[in-house]
Amino acid sequence: MAKNCCHHEDRRKKIIQRCCAGLLIFVFIVLLIILLVWAILQPKKPRFILQDATIFSLNVSAPNVISTTVQVTINSRNPNSKIGVYYDKLAVYAAYHNQQITYYTTIPPVYQGHKDVNIWSPFVYGTDVPVAPYNGLALNQDKSNGAIYMIFKINGRVKWKVGSFVSGRYHLHVSCPAYIPIGNSRNTGIVVGTAIKYQLSQSCKVSV
Numbered sequence: 595m596a597k598n599c600c601h602h603e604d605r606r607k608k609i610i611q612r613c614c615a616g617l618l619i620f621v622f623i624v625l626l627i628i629l630l631v632w633a634i635l636q637p638k639k640p641r642f643i644l645q646d647a648t649i650f651s652l653n654v655s656a657p658n659v660i661s662t663t664v665q666v667t668i669n670s671r672n673p674n675s676k677i678g679v680y681y682d683k684l685a686v687y688a689a690y691h692n693q694q695i696t697y698y699t700t701i702p703p704v705y706q707g708h709k710d711v712n713i714w715s716p717f718v719y720g721t722d723v724p725v726a727p728y729n730g731l732a733l734n735q736d737k738s739n740g741a742i743y744m745i746f747k748i749n750g751r752v753k754w755k756v757g758s759f760v761s762g763r764y765h766l767h768v769s770c771p772a773y774i775p776i777g778n779s780r781n782t783g784i785v786v787g788t789a790i791k792y793q794l795s796q797s798c799k800v801s802v
Contacts, residue, residue: 637674637677637754638673638674639673639800639801639802640670640671640672640673640679640706640752640766640800640802641670641671641673641797641798641800642668642669642670642671642748642768642770642797642798642800643668643669643671643770643795643796643797643798644666644667644668644669644746644770644771644772644794644795644796644797644798645667645668645669645713645793645794645795646666646667646791646792646793646794646795647664647665647666647667647744647746647772647774647791647792647794648664648665648666648786648789648790648791648792649663649664649774649776649783649789649790649791649792650663650664650665650788650789651663652664652733652737652742652776654730654731654733654734655722656730657727657728657730657731658724658725658726658727658729658730659722659723659724659725659730660690660695660720660722660723660725660729660730660733661720661721661722661723662688662695662696662718662719662720662723663717663718663719664688664696664717664718664719665715665716665717665718665789666686666715666716666718666746666770666772667713667714667715668686668713668714668715668716668746668748668770668798669711669712669713670706670711670712670713670714671709671710671711671712672706672707672708672709672710672711673709674708674709675708675709676708676756677708677754677755677756678705678706678707678708678754678755678756679705679706679752679753679754679755680703680704680705680706680752680753680754680755680760681701681703681704681705681706681712681750681751681752681766682703682750682751682752682753682763683700683703683750683751684700684701684703684748684749684750684766685698685699685700685701685748685749685750686698686699686700686701686714686716686718686746686747686748687699687718687746687747688718688720688744688745688746688747689744689745689746689747690725690729690732690733690742690743690744690745691726691729691732693725693726693729694723695720695723695725695729696718696719696720696723697718697719697720697723699716699717699718699719701714701716701748701750705755718746737776740775740776741773741774741775741776742773742774742776743771743772743773743774744771744772744774745769745770745771745772746769746770746772747767747768747769747770748766748767748768748770748798749765749766749767749768750765750766751763751764751765751766752764752766752802764802765802766800766801766802767800767801767802768798768799768800768801769798769799770796770798770799771796771798772794772796773794773796774792774794775792776790776792
């Protein structure tokens with residue numbers, strides 16, 4: 595009786611070992627296929643360009659209080675010929691001297707096909723936003739000098755689409771530097787109503 599039980603126990607162990615080995619082989623094959631497909635497709639990060647910025651207001655009401663209203667035009671291009679991009683939960687804001695000076699502005703979710711281009715023109719604004727006192731003083735000084743340096747940032751999530759397969763979400767961080775000649779009598783701004791539009795065409799740094 596004991597010998598028979600040992601035989602069943604050994605048989606069960608062998609079955610478990612075979613199942614584990616089969617599972618490991620299956621996982622290895624799936625990972626290998628994904629790696630090969632990824633290597634063949636050679637996915638590239640989306641490319642962003644800050645085309646222009648229209649300044650409606652940029653005021654320092656106190657050394658530590660800034661009010662801003664800017665409309666930016668952002669060009670996004672998918673450089674992949676076989677991979678689509680789902681943009682999800684994108685938010686744009688402006689920063690000055692590494693400090694956020696506007697609220698988040700949401701860009702609606704969108705799918706970007708192979709080699710497609712999307713152009714967004716969100717308004718970013720902030721009313722009486724508290725900042726470090728030296729930033730308010732620095733902004734007034736920059737305006738007096740004839741140029742300011744701001745960074746427009748986009749944070750969000752993206753998903754990749756290959757055929758019918760859609761990947762999980764990845765964090766997207768875009769940083770668009772903007773050197774704006776505001777207050778400069780020799781600037782190339784275009785008057786648009788009560789605002790001034792500046793052509794920039796500056797590439798953005800993208801990380802995924």
